[in-house]
Amino acid sequence: xxxxxxxxxxxxxxxxxxxxxxxxxxxxxxxxxxxxxxxxxxxxxxxxxxxxxxxxxxxxxxxxxxxxxxxxxxxxxxxxxxxxxxxxxxxxxxxxxxxxxxxxxxxxxxxxxxxxxxxxxxxxxxxxxxxxxxxxxxxxxxxxxxxxxxxxxxxxxxxxxxxxxxxxxxxxxxxxxxxxxxxxxxxxxxxxxxxxxxxxxxxxxxxxxxxxxxxxxxxxxxxxxxxxxxxxxxxxxxxxxxxxxxxxxxxxxxxxxxxxxxxxxxxxxxxx
Numbered sequence: 001x002x003x004x005x006x007x008x009x010x011x012x013x014x015x016x017x018x019x020x021x022x023x024x025x026x027x028x029x030x031x032x033x034x035x036x037x038x039x040x041x042x043x044x045x046x047x048x049x050x051x052x053x054x055x056x057x058x059x060x061x062x063x064x065x066x067x068x069x070x071x072x073x074x075x076x077x078x079x080x081x082x083x084x085x086x087x088x089x090x091x092x093x094x095x096x097x098x099x100x101x102x103x104x105x106x107x108x109x110x111x112x113x114x115x116x117x118x119x120x121x122x123x124x125x126x127x128x129x130x131x132x133x134x135x136x137x138x139x140x141x142x143x144x145x146x147x148x149x150x151x152x153x154x155x156x157x158x159x160x161x162x163x164x165x166x167x168x169x170x171x172x173x174x175x176x177x178x179x180x181x182x183x184x185x186x187x188x189x190x191x192x193x194x195x196x197x198x199x200x201x202x203x204x205x206x207x208x209x210x211x212x213x214x215x216x217x218x219x220x221x222x223x224x225x226x227x228x229x230x231x232x233x234x235x236x237x238x239x240x241x242x243x244x245x246x247x248x249x250x251x252x253x254x255x256x257x258x259x260x261x262x263x264x265x266x267x268x269x270x271x272x
Contacts, residue, residue, distance in 0.1 A: 070090075072112065090137075135153055182225075203237060219241055
């Protein structure tokens with residue numbers, strides 16, 4: 001499997017903790033660049049899987065260590081001039097199912113997990129072009145509407161993959177800041193808010209300018225700040241975040257948080 005040797009995130013604290021227990025770890029997963037590779041699918045089997053070892057749906061490849069890496073699929077051969085960039089697929093949608101049913105002969109697909117991919121331009125003698133503006137397949141968006149929105153650009157999905165790179169590591173071994181968040185929490189939060197288009201998942205409020213984006217927060221559903229799986233993150237406006245439960249009501253009742261909540265509510269009252 002064509003995976004670059006150097007992971008984007010390394011976890012020295014995790015490795016150190018395991019070595020103290022007598023376990024020598026050479027590879028600890030995380031986001032690792034997966035170069036565009038042709039999908040091979042024959043007789044109902046292929047070099048991609050549609051469920052990982054935890055039963056989570058998506059598109060995955062498994063490395064020589066047995067670790068699953070989430071990827072996307074896209075058409076290798078495409079009319080770039082006539083139709084623009086191909087769509088990218090993140091689950092076993094109707095389009096991918098048709099590809100599987102055909103035995104992989106009707107269309108050619110590649111898998112990858114990077115912002116830029118190589119496409120053979122059918123409008124230019126199959127010349128290989130670098131493309132970076134792929135958008136999410138509508139069928140995939142419909143199947144996974146709770147997590148991804150239709151037309152989501154590829155770069156947003158890749159940021160989610162990068163930000164979620166630490167989620168499989170042992171929680172007690174993670175390096176955290178003074179507030180109990182992982183050190184790259186800001187990157188994870190930014191990626192989640194970007195994917196949700198700075199829109200509250202409860203009330204639908206959308207921050208339509210840079211200044212108002214400070215009112216959009218990312219909430220851990222289970223209250224565990226170390227559990228940064230996408231399924232555990234929720235994009236909320238400051239009002240919905242402050243009223244999500246009794247603990248948050250107390251936290252937002254004083255200090256800077258209370259001042260910002262008041263500013264948000266006064267601003268929205270004037271706009272109504």
